[in-house]
Amino acid sequence: MSAGYASSWVIGAVSGIDNWRHQTRFRRTFGEGGIDRRGENIYRLRYRVGGKRFTKTFHGTLTQARVELRALIRASDIGEHVEPKRLTxxxxxxxxxxxxxxxxxxxxxxxxxxxxxxxxxxxxxxxxxxxxxxxxxxxxxxxxxxxxxxxxxxxxxxxxxxxxxxxxxxxxxxxxxxxxxxxxxVQQVPNPEAMIQEDDDRGDIADGLEEHELSALVAGFKHLDLFPIVALAAACGARRNELLALRWTDLDLEKKKLRIERALEQTKKFGIRVKAPKTKRGCRTIDLDDATIGMLVAKRAEYQRLISGIPDGADVDLTLVRLPAKALIFPAVPGRGESFDLTRPRNPRNFSKEFARRADVVGFGATRFHDLRGVHATALLDAGIPVHRVAERIGDDPAVLLRNYAKRKRSKGADESLAQTLAAIAGGFLNF
Structure with a gap:
């Protein structure tokens, strides 16, 4: 090979390499980054943020890669840069x-x-x-x-x-x-009510319980250990885990009030433990009626006789019998061979299952224990109690209460009350 021919070959080869570099690297001015071709419609974007180098692999056309690079640089200029990561x-x-x-x-x-x-x-x-x-x-x-x-x-x-x-x-x-x-x-969010049907086997029995139906449900638990809990739930609208965490020190007999200050929580990690109520609104004081107070007093007397060994019917002053400071109003029922412990809480899930079984036996199989809370709130709203007062009583957000109430079946009494009220209003300006 002659010297002239070799020189021409080297110059051509270098020229070809420079041409390949020109085709695969698209240089930009300093500070604006660069784009390297890595394959068919695959580019590596290079740029700096605060003096730190970043690279990002981009799939698309060269024009789209340039748009993406400008977006990355613009984001860094206004402090919205997101560092590329391979986190799944x-x-x-x-x-x-x-x-x-x-x-x-x-x-x-x-x-x-x-x-x-x-x-x-x-x-x-x-x-x-x-x-x-x-x-x-x-x-x-x-x-x-x-x-x-x-x-x-x-x-x-x-x-x-x-x-x-x-x-x-x-x-x-x-x-x-x-x-x-x-x-x-996202194009379409899952609708939580998409498959709710009027003829659903579960129905909305609890949502529209009339007064006599609620009484029949509660009476179905009479003479059972669950009765006081069910009755109190229907009377005050408290949550299951709030009721099961109640202590006798939370009851003020003189003022006929019940304080809700804690709730049970059942988890895989910690088991059953006591915690604060679900929300800040959960901490509240509830007014109780005389009948409910009487039921709770009778229940407390049972525990006083039990721990002191006083037989039923014996005429003694039970006020002298002190219950433990953390004694629960509804403690766990001892199993076979277990001693009675007033401070041991019930298992919330087992309680709900037991309630469901009994409700089914007395003809209210579609009713959950939590439904009693809704029935209580619905009854108060139907009776004309202001929304904010009902929300305070059950420890809920007024907006949430109204939204749930709007989905429930109103009782016949509520419809009749509405009709009577409308008739009275219209009568005032139509009877002339």
């Missing part, structure tokens, strides 16, 4: 749960709620989208998830999945793990 959806869910599943108020949820969140996410979300990169998760994937759940689980459960997944992604967006929350672009 499943990994983020685990981190969020370990942190206590904080919501928009940046507070941890209770242990029982946390375990429910974990169950929903591990069962329904992780298998479908858990392996996806969090920053690459799009609304279409979530829509596909909801479509899969539609035929597998109840609409209300699907809605709960949506709420919990939304909370997890909102936290990721708030902490700048993702630039855009894909939940904002």
């Amino acid at each position: 959806v499943a990994q983020w869910i685990d981190q969020w749960l370990v942190a206590g599943a904080p919501g928009r108020r940046k507070k941890k949820v209770g242990q029982r709620t946390l375990e429910r969140y974990e169950q929903l996410l591990n069962t329904h979300v992780k298998p479908a989208i858990g392996e996806q990169i969090l920053q690459q998760l799009r609304a279409a994937a979530i829509d596909n998830l909801y479509a899969l759940l539609e035929d597998k689980i109840a609409p209300r459960t699907a809605h709960h999945v949506h709420i919990v997944l939304g909370a997890a992604l909102a936290t990721a967006h708030r902490t700048r793990l993702i630039a855009i929350n894909p939940m904002a672009h």
Whole structure:
């Protein structure tokens, strides 16, 4: 090979290399980053934020890659840059749960709620989208998830999945793990009432109980250990776990008032333990009627006789018998071979199952113990008690109370009362 020919070959080769570099690297001015071609419609975006180098792999056309690079640089200029990460959806869910599943108020949820969140996410979300990169998760994937759940689980459960997944992604967006929350672009949110039918076997029996029906339900527990709890629930509208955590020191016989200051919580991690009420509104004082007070006094007398060994019927002054300071109004019933302990709480889940079995026997099989709370609130609202007063009594948000009340069947008495009131109003200006 002659020297001239070799020189020409080298120059041509160098020129070809420079041409390849020009085609695969798109240089920009300093500070604006750069774009490298990595394959067919695959580009590596390079840019700096605060002197720190970042790279991001982008799939799309060159024009789209340039738009994405400008967006990244613009985000860094206004302080909204999100550092690229390979964190998967499943990994983020685990981190969020370990942190206590904080919501928009940046507070941890209770242990029982946390375990429910974990169950929903591990069962329904992780298998479908858990392996996806969090920053690459799009609304279409979530829509596909909801479509899969539609035929597998109840609409209300699907809605709960949506709420919990939304909370997890909102936290990721708030902490700048993702630039855009894909939940904002979901096409259709699961409807919790999509499959509610008027002829459902469970029906809405408890929602529209008349006074005589409620009396029949409570009377069905007469002579059973559950009776005082059921009767008190119907009389005051307290939650199950609030009732089971009540102590005798919470009862003021002279003023006929009952203080709600704590509740039971049953979780896999801690078992049964005492905690504060569900919300701040949960701490409240409830007025009781004479009949309910009399029932509770009789129940306390049973315990006083039991721990002091005084036989039934013996005429003694029971006020001299002191109950333990933390004695519960409704303690656990001792099993075979167990000693009676006034401070040992009942198992909430077992109690609900026992209630359901008995309610079914007396003809109210569709009624849950929690329904008594709704029946109590409905009765007060039907009677014309102001919403805020009813909400204070049951420890609920007035807006939530109204929303739930609007879904319930009104009693016949409420409709008759409304008709009478309307007639009285119209009569005032039509009878002339």
